[in-house]
Amino acid sequence: MTKPTDQPEDRVLLAHEGAVAILTLNFPARRNAFGLQMRTQLRERLEAAMGQPEVRAIVLTGAAGHFCAGGDISEMEERTLLQNRERWNLVTALIRLIALGPKPVVAAVEGSAMGAGLSIAALADHVVAARDAKFGAAFVKMGLMPDMGALWSLQHRVGRAKARELLGLARSFDGAEAGRIGLANEVVEPGQALNRAIAVAQEYAALPPVATALLKSALGQGVDSLDAAMRSEVEFQAVAMSSKDHAEAVRAFMEKRAPKFEGR
Template structure:
């Protein structure tokens, strides 16, 4: 098994588990992760997702021992599978958290940046080695990296093949939070648990609205006009109003 998972208080944790190869994303792990993400998407009891790696590393990227693929057709199939995997992760209607220890390199960095939140150990690093290997950035990182830090800085990191430590990641906006390694999982789990209590319709709507990047003002008004009326008449809004009036904690159902 290359993927392990556990559900705790509506927060599902997925562990990339191939320590001997620092959790490299080989064909087996890609297949298992895709299956796991399908299950997450279909399971209404999961309200937040945490992705981390086993044995102190997040993911060392694609499996270099399996490259190059057998032929051009196989290469395109592999890229299509990777793209599908990242789409699955980005398209989940729940908050997603990458918990990065050690290295997140290449495709590993792509997976981390596809999550809504990036939590890093203060001795962890993101690695963008594509130009040093003679490969193009993949896993959607041309989009996700620029979306976080802007085109100019993303261009620099990718052209230079940089390794970026946690402190610089936090400063640039590649990481949302940094913690000592012994506190990292606890802090990420607490944040995931907190967001798991938010109204599912609101969370899904925000993610859907921002999935394509920064909307124009008119795009925002179109989204509001289309989706807000249904929220007015949802059970969750009624529950939110009740809890607010009584200064209590709402119990949202996503209905």
């Protein structure tokens, strides 16, 4: 794995392992609280990784044994309505990158994943959680609405009734429970989430990039009805069938060899 960037003001570190980009939320003094600088850097580095052909999948994790403890309360000062709306333009772009960007995102969750941390994890394509990780959505306790896409992502992961409970009662729960209810795809022993997440990301990286991007886009746009699913198939399958990746997959199958996908 390449050495992560390590500048004093970095709130998001970047490293690579083969075709996998690893982004690490980096504010250990506050359990990686999600402040403005971190949001800005995460958007910039996610956007860059999504646009790099050599990157086929992305892992999101946190430094010093924690994923993200939620919003940085020290930054929650009073602002005007217009100032608050402007701040959320950045957040909206970040949510769309994780949920709808062309590269699969795998979250590796250790320690705290509270508030914004839970929201970020729920947006990912795949979540690996340590058994003793601590999740929670305490937005209402702070007099706030759930944000960072949680109103959409959480109900798609755990169902509407469970999402209402988790968001409305603001209860915390561990990684084992996250796996049981479907928030986490996999539950591992403490300290193993990152290694497992990288392994899953490498599985994604070996798949055809065009088909992977189209699938993520279709699922993100919503296929909750048969008509919506059919529209997505018409829109995306024609593109997939015309891709060089598809032609390579067919040739490789006929020639009984491993395919070499180029993302075209």
